[in-house]
Amino acid sequence: MQIACLASAFLLMQITFRVGCTSVVSLLEAIFPTLCIHFIFIGDY
Numbered sequence: 001m002q003i004a005c006l007a008s009a010f011l012l013m014q015i016t017f018r019v020g021c022t023s024v025v026s027l028l029e030a031i032f033p034t035l036c037i038h039f040i041f042i043g044d045y
Contacts, residue, residue: 016024
């Protein structure tokens with residue numbers, strides 16, 4: 001049971017690393033500007 005869990009988690013990591021690498025980068029590019037704005041607004045308060 002535990003080995004199957006580890007195997008599926010490893011497969012998921014491999015798939016996300018190979019397929020989702022570019023999507024993760026674009027996601028970060030979409031998230032970080034909003035995070036910066038969020039922190040700037042918090043810093044103003």
